Amino acid sequence: MKVALLDELRAQNPIVFNVSNFVTVQDVANGINAIGASPIMSEEVAEADEMVGLAGAVCLNLGAVTATQVTQIRAVGQSANRQHRPLVIDPVAVGAVKYRMQMATGLLNDFHPDVIRGNAGEIAALAGVDWQAKGIDAGEGTGDRTAIAKACAQKLKCVVILSGPTDVITDGERAVKVLNGTKLFQIHVGSGDMLSSIVAAFCAVTDDYFEAAQTACLVFAAIGQLVAEATPNLGAGTFIMKLLDKLQTATVAEIEGIAAFE
Amino acid sequence: MKVALLDELRAQNPIVFNVSNFVTVQDVANGINAIGASPIMSEEVAEADEMVGLAGAVCLNLGAVTATQVTQIRAVGQSANRQHRPLVIDPVAVGAVKYRMQMATGLLNDFHPDVIRGNAGEIAALAGVDWQAKGIDAGEGTGDRTAIAKACAQKLKCVVILSGPTDVITDGERAVKVLNGTKLFQIHVGSGDMLSSIVAAFCAVTDDYFEAAQTACLVFAAIGQLVAEATPNLGAGTFIMKLLDKLQTATVAEIEGIAAFE
Amino acid sequence: MKVALLDELRAQNPIVFNVSNFVTVQDVANGINAIGASPIMSEEVAEADEMVGLAGAVCLNLGAVTATQVTQIRAVGQSANRQHRPLVIDPVAVGAVKYRMQMATGLLNDFHPDVIRGNAGEIAALAGVDWQAKGIDAGEGTGDRTAIAKACAQKLKCVVILSGPTDVITDGERAVKVLNGTKLFQIHVGSGDMLSSIVAAFCAVTDDYFEAAQTACLVFAAIGQLVAEATPNLGAGTFIMKLLDKLQTATVAEIEGIAAFE
Secondary structure, X not given: XXXXXXXXXXXXXXXEEEEOOOOOHHHHHHHHHHHOOEEEEOOOHHHHHHHHHXXXXXXXXXXXXXXXXXXXXXXXXXXXXXXXXXEEEEOOOOXXXXXXXXXXXXXXXXXXXXXXXXXXXXXXXXHOOOOOOEOOEOOOOOOOHHHHHHHHHHHHOOEEEEOOOOEEEEOOOXXXXXXXXXXXXXXXXXXXXXXXXXXXXXXXXXXOHHHHHHHHHHXXXXXXXXXXXXXXXXXHHHHHHHHHHHHHHOOHHHHHHHOOEO | OOOOHHHHHHHHOOEEEEEOOOOOHHHHHHHHHHHOOEEEEOOOHHHHHHHHHHOOEXXXXXXXXXXXXXXXXXXXXXXXXXXXOOEEEEOOOOOOOHHHHHHHHHHHHHOOOOEEEEOHHHHHHHHOOOOOOEOOEOOOOOOOHHHHHHHHHHHHOOEEEEOOOOEEEEOOXXXXXXXXXXXXXXXXXXHHHHHHHHHHHHHOOOXXXXXXXXXXXXXXXXXXXXXXXXXXXXXXXXXXXXXXXHHHHOOHHHHHHHOOXX | OOOOHHHHHHHHOOEEEEEOOOOOHHHHHHHHXXXXXXXXXXXXXXXXXXXXXXXXXXXXXXXXOOHHHHHHHHHHHHHHHHOOOOEEEEOOOOOOOHHHHHHHHHHHHHOOOOEEEEOHHHHHHHHOOOOOOEOOXXXXXXXXXXXXXXXXXXXXXXXXXXXXXXXXXXXXXXXXXXXOOOOHHHHOOOHHHHXXXXXXXXHOOOOOHHHHHHHHHHHHHHHHHHHHHHOOOOOHHHHHHHHHHHHHHOOHHHHHHHOOEO
């Protein structure tokens, strides 16, 4: 676990190109900016190659997209592979909605992700494992989360982040758990979307995506925990403001001071 | 007025499917989440039936939609009727923009809403009553707001909420007024959109939509008032954060303690 | 510099029609509302004429738009010219993305803007001057910012705002610099978008767009500075909330008290 990557990220200020869920796009852009990277967004297929070329990493959010956007997402994903940009996929609600599972399956045949970030229901669906998902939430399955994440990583040959109260990060063989966090992440819509884009930002500053994924999860979870612990009874609305504040100012030392992983 | 429905809502955590105005979608999602329901959003017609099937209630916001989205909105509304999901409509700006009035009129021929939530200008337009609307705002008409709401409810055979400093809720015969609230609602864009989706959340936990509509209005208005009263000179920016906080934590007893309706 | 225009704006409460970047649209709507104008948004070409007719000014944001939206933007811009509504253009990322430069160039042949608001990279690109832009940011060019802004204004025969730590406002002959501001504007995504729409709001209350542009820049920059100075170590997340609060309450006297321009 290499928390110092955060300083590297802030020094390099990489551009992260996001095809973002329209529900949470502004929060995601602010989160990328706050942590020290630079967001660009586009829904237009005609500028896909150019946007990918500008970027240090690409994050594709498959939530809440239209058929038109799927065409653009395919072009962006293929361009990222072709231009050798790290590619992070967030398969929103593939565990709950069959249409989205079909869409994601098709896309994952057309390009290769370097990292997939989802909740238990989403990762289980991609792995082909049974799990009870509900709406956009993780659901309440009872499987072994590490086994599910590894199965997904082996099947899709990429790093997988199964995020939740505990994050599991695996490359299919090795697995790390990040134990930091706060329940407030679950109450704020878009916490997962923001994490996915922050994972991409870390992938822009190292070739070791397993390292990048772990570190991003630890940094994000620890910063959330620092925010929650600093203010008793913090509400979900105020939390997002303070989270953005702290993404900008948290130091490597502060994060290392509470880091909990295994 | 059955404020205890709020506890029922929190216990059941119903899924609310929203076709949302892109301007306010993130706030609306956060508001639904904060009060204790679970938001899903989609703009893709191909998953309309599946999304409706997942949901306990559906809210269609007719503001800021394109012709393509109108096709999806029609499919969602018809699916909600077919699958017997309560359907809430928010007819944004039909009082000010002829194009939107035509669009809304067409849609209301194609499916039947259970509840319509709008401001005075919007409800008057749907009722066919003369009223001065301005932009997205209610305008400054002088008609009898209860009579307008009743006319709309009778014409469209549904519960109508005419919201504003005082909310009027009617099933066409009975009418209730909610007197709680704060002027800060008017300064924050999307307060009305959020209320409409919260009405849907309450409709997901009772078959009595007149009861659900009243209770949603009272709960939302009272929580806004509690927030405003807790901090003198609260600004509109900070208000929305504190509103999200309080949507999550306000108790039935707190709301009953200041409830003002007739 | 006529800061009292702010009181005029609040008294008139003009409608500002925005075709807005989907990334920042909610913040922009809230900013317009907070300063005392009234936002309307639409992406549907069929209501373009009607929306322009309702509005006192129009702001077109060229960032993050699809080919379909370009068609609507063209219709809105032409309608604004035809209906004599002041027209503000925000040419997001034309300095960094060739596709966007081509799109913007095409649009600027089809309608005439009254004011263009961009960062140094964007204004230099429109002026045909060499400058290093990066992503959505201004880049680190070294040219004379006043000369670049004047060249752009002369070329496109409109008022130009080259915004940044110092804003340059010019009609091609005269130039004013606004020295107020805070670094927090750069950390919050959408500060520029919000400024562009606030410029439009000021253009709705005076025929002198050079005056309106200067005043909007001064008011926005000074309010940001007041917010930053009131709270030491303010973070970017909390900043936007407090900015919205202060847009609503800042007085002409407060702004004049710290106004710095030349």
